[in-house]
Amino acid sequence: MNITVKLFATFRAGRFDIESRTYAEGTTVGDVVRELNLSEKELGIMLVNSRHVKLDHRLEEGDTLSLFPLLGGG
Amino acid sequence: MPLFVDFVQEHAEADLVPWECQVEAARRYGLTIAETEEAILRLDLLPARYQRNRAMLTTAQQLRLFRSRVAVVGCGGLGGYVIEELARLGVGTIVAIDPDIFVEHNLNRQLYSSPRLLGASKVAAAAARVEEINPAVTLIPRQEMLTTATGRELLHGSQVAVDALDSIAARLELAEVCDAMGLPLVHGAIGGWYGQVFTQLPGQKTLQRLYADLRDGRGVEKQLGNPSFTPAVVASLEVAEVCKVLLALGTRLSSRKLTINLLDMETEEIAL
Structure with missing residues (x-):
């Protein structure tokens, strides 16, 4: 299935801003996070089609997944 | 006479x-x-x-700002600019809350830090600065940490709290106290080139929902630090929100989060 993956802020470094990628049926948000070698500790917001999701959310054909790193400084 | x-x-x-x-x-x-x-x-x-x-503001609104009390929680990168802008705007009473003293790595961005003030209390520096720039404004310095145990007393009498903290865990405590007291909370956070802002109204529990599982997370700032300009940008957006909350003006950033990327000059709005 085709998934549009959008990365934000530091997650873009050495990766991409936006890419259409192919995954097997049943792929979860967590699978994509691990495939892209993103640190789970650094994960802030995860959105699928603008809705907030968790790592175990199963993706579906045509979904747009957006991943934002955590910001905590002041 | x-x-x-x-x-x-x-x-x-x-x-x-x-x-x-x-x-x-x-x-x-x-x-x-x-x-x-x-x-x-x-x-x-x-x-x-x-x-x-x-x-922009009528004299009646200026009077309302003067009669307002705003708590600024954290007086580092964000907090210094927040206090400066609230004082110049004419907010009558500012409660500045921070247990820390200035150290050398603050000097690249924290508005009230200077070589002369290394080792000095951040809230005392804020009080001295406000007295200098707008003597009509009362700054109440509280050199301590806001926790769920101390928060109620520290925020008593304020109409809005500003999150200028630097850890997720501390923010969750602040959010809990604000919610229990029915206080609006203007949240800001920064890391490197990046920032975010939103306003949380009583009952929305936005911070609690977003950050509940991320208490031990590692923010971008741990890797990138913070430069001079990111706190100034995010602090200014926070003060605009405070002004609107106090005067019931405009459209607030509640139920949505603004994220700012100064490296690529992009903003993104996320529904909450």
């Missing part, structure tokens, strides 16, 4: 009261600068220092 009202009106230029008149009125009538400011605003006159606010 003429009445206060006559003295002030005699020295006003149209409805603007010059600073030297405000100082002289305070001296003559045995008032503090703050009491004089409130008395001037109640006469529907405007201290001349606020004349560039007036196309």
